[in-house]
Amino acid sequence: MKRLLTVENLTVAGIILGILAGVYLPELMLNLKFLGDVFLNLLKMIVIPLIFVSIFMSIASLASLNDLKNMGIKALLYYFSTTALAVFTGLVITNIMKFDVSGIPKEGEVPQINSFTWEAFLNTLIPSNIFESFAEGKAIHVILFSILFAVAVVGLVNSKKEKVVGFFDGTNDALLKIAKWIIALSPVGVFSLIGYVVADKGIGVIISLWQYVVVVIVGILIHAVINLGLIAYLVGKFNPFKYFTKVREAILVAFSTCSSSATLPVSLEVATEKAKVDKKTAGFVLPLGATVNMDGTALYEAVAAIFIASLFGIELTLFQQVIIFITATLAAVGAASIPSAGLVTMTLVFSAVGLPLEGIAIIIAVDRFLDMFRTATNVWGDLIGAKIISRLMKND
Ligand code: ASP
Numbered sequence: 001m002k003r004l005l006t007v008e009n010l011t012v013a014g015i016i017l018g019i020l021a022g023v024y025l026p027e028l029m030l031n032l033k034f035l036g037d038v039f040l041n042l043l044k045m046i047v048i049p050l051i052f053v054s055i056f057m058s059i060a061s062l063a064s065l066n067d068l069k070n071m072g073i074k075a076l077l078y079y080f081s082t083t084a085l086a087v088f089t090g091l092v093i094t095n096i097m098k099f100d101v102s103g104i105p106k107e108g109e110v111p112q113i114n115s116f117t118w119e120a121f122l123n124t125l126i127p128s129n130i131f132e133s134f135a136e137g138k139a140i141h142v143i144l145f146s147i148l149f150a151v152a153v154v155g156l157v158n159s160k161k162e163k164v165v166g167f168f169d170g171t172n173d174a175l176l177k178i179a180k181w182i183i184a185l186s187p188v189g190v191f192s193l194i195g196y197v198v199a200d201k202g203i204g205v206i207i208s209l210w211q212y213v214v215v216v217i218v219g220i221l222i223h224a225v226i227n228l229g230l231i232a233y234l235v236g237k238f239n240p241f242k243y244f245t246k247v248r249e250a251i252l253v254a255f256s257t258c259s260s261s262a263t264l265p266v267s268l269e270v271a272t273e274k275a276k277v278d279k280k281t282a283g284f285v286l287p288l289g290a291t292v293n294m295d296g297t298a299l300y301e302a303v304a305a306i307f308i309a310s311l312f313g314i315e316l317t318l319f320q321q322v323i324i325f326i327t328a329t330l331a332a333v334g335a336a337s338i339p340s341a342g343l344v345t346m347t348l349v350f351s352a353v354g355l356p357l358e359g360i361a362i363i364i365a366v367d368r369f370l371d372m373f374r375t376a377t378n379v380w381g382d383l384i385g386a387k388i389i390s391r392l393m394k395n396d
Pocket of ligand 1: 335336339341343378
């Protein structure tokens with residue numbers, strides 16, 4: 001009995017009970033929202049220090065800066081190629097499973113979304129005040145500063161270097177210990193988060209958009225199971241199913257929180273403790289991946305663009321599909337790792353091929369639901385990447 005009551009199994013039970021309670025006891029679940037918020041806040045509480053310290057420790061413990069270049073190139077190559085593969089899969093599936101859009105209303109309330117522009121994005125890459133970036137949880141700034149700081153520390157004389165590294169080594173372990181305590185609360189946290197979403201949105205909204213929902217989910221499953229599974233098997237030479245059973249807690253938390261960054265403490269913990277991925281690699285590849293590597297988001301943006309085009313009767317040329325391929329890949333890199341971030345960067349894809357932005361208003365009703373699947377895939381992609389790169393770096 002005790003073996004059955006693991007945090008992972010209880011989390012699965014939390015998700016199932018959350019869905020049931022959301023359907024049958026919506027009032028209760030709306031009132032229990034605070035439990036999910038507490039869980040989410042606890043995760044967010046440690047994520048920024050954890051990103052800083054884990055990237056710092058991973059670089060500081062590399063044998064040389066050449067290793068950093070090596071790992072960085074491998075990670076970026078992995079992120080980029082898997083994201084592009086995800087978009088490609090989305091495009092192929094949508095072209096095979098043609099949408100029948102008769103009967104779907106074309107109205108919706110246009111959301112307040114600031115359009116995404118690359119100028120603004122690039123401008124926000126460099127922090128002007130690192131403390132402000134820490135306070136506002138700007139992961140990309142923290143990553144950049146952490147890399148600079150680590151490279152500087154590696155160049156210090158040994159006596160000074162050891163002091164700084166020793167301090168952050170202890171800090172890292174302490175943060176991971178806190179992560180473990182928070183993870184123990186995940187069954188209750190996911191129960192409340194999922195139950196609230198079901199109670200608030202209702203299952204009914206899915207019905208009119210069911211084809212869109214099905215295509216996104218089928219595409220995501222093909223990418224997560226077949227594409228990433230094969231990459232794990234062929235490039236990383238490990239069994240993805242066995243790996244999944246070790247890291248599944250992170251996937252379940254990603255599914256319930258819809259935030260890759262809030263899931264990061266869990267991903268780091270399960271990857272290093274349960275799946276025994278080398279700490280140096282996981283400490284670098286997971287935080288960076290949580291911020292820039294989003295396969296599920298990329299796939300979903302491509303499917304959404306084609307769906308809205310069919311709904312508005314717009315025939316997309318092959319050239320326009322290539323533009324969708326490129327912009328969806330970039331939009332996924334630019335998306336923040338928080339709930340519904342993909343909706344914001346979707347404006348980039350829509351504008352690039354001239355689709356009406358009102359289209360976003362139509363699919364917003366099912367966004368939170370699809371966010372669960374895409375965030376789970378985003379985190380799964382990061383975890384597979386961490387294992388593959390640690391194998392390629394011969395650390396595993
Ligand atoms: N919620 C997703 C994530 O955190 C991003 C998105 O909206 O697609 O990974």
